Amino acid sequence: MTDMTPTKFDFNTVTGLSKTAKPIARPLSTLKGYFHDAAAFDAALSAGDPLVYEYFDMGVPETDGNVAYGTTSIKPGKIGDEYYMTKGHFHTVLDTAEVYYCLSGHGGMMMETPEGKVEWREMKTGDAVYVPGRWAHRSINISLTEPFVMFFAFPGHAGHDYGTIATKGFRKLMVERDGKPVMVDNPRWNG
Numbered sequence: 001m002t003d004m005t006p007t008k009f010d011f012n013t014v015t016g017l018s019k020t021a022k023p024i025a026r027p028l029s030t031l032k033g034y035f036h037d038a039a040a041f042d043a044a045l046s047a048g049d050p051l052v053y054e055y056f057d058m059g060v061p062e063t064d065g066n067v068a069y070g071t072t073s074i075k076p077g078k079i080g081d082e083y084y085m086t087k088g089h090f091h092t093v094l095d096t097a098e099v100y101y102c103l104s105g106h107g108g109m110m111m112e113t114p115e116g117k118v119e120w121r122e123m124k125t126g127d128a129v130y131v132p133g134r135w136a137h138r139s140i141n142i143s144l145t146e147p148f149v150m151f152f153a154f155p156g157h158a159g160h161d162y163g164t165i166a167t168k169g170f171r172k173l174m175v176e177r178d179g180k181p182v183m184v185d186n187p188r189w190n191g
Helices: 038-046 163-168
Strands: 024-027 051-057 067-074 098-104 106-112 118-124 128-131 136-141 148-155 172-177 180-185
Touching: 067 136, 098 118, 098 136, 106 128, 106 148, 106 172, 118 128, 118 172, 136 148, 136 163
Parallel strands: none
Antiparallel strands: 024 051, 051 067, 067 148, 098 128, 098 148, 106 118, 106 136, 172 180
């Protein structure tokens, strides 16, 4: 356990924004290879480099006994027919869990195990999703008009494995079909 003192942080309970912490921004250019439609990605990037999501890490030490937490805000938008999303990750310590609480907006959590089990949980304001250990997870904004904002918390020592998802992708995608979100197989999944 680190020698940490009690700390106060602020965040807006609707927007997730902080007056004192600086966000970590994820513009479209940082998500190359994550969206299945590479041509749509290139076209969107050539028109600018929009902010897809940002998050606030409250700076808790990544050690046993601590609880890391913060907020994530995914902007509304799509690349091709696929909704804006986070990169997604497993935890480095695979058996550690995470909790997400929707502060505002409409989205959901795509989750999968290394063995191939896939789950989707839709979320609206006031909904919480518990992501058990061993489940990769990605947040997706299925609203095209408002940000999807969540508070998250996980064990400080959990770590983040983004590499597995960057290499393999998720087995399923959340795309728009006839104006509604639909889960489909990822044609580019590299199992």
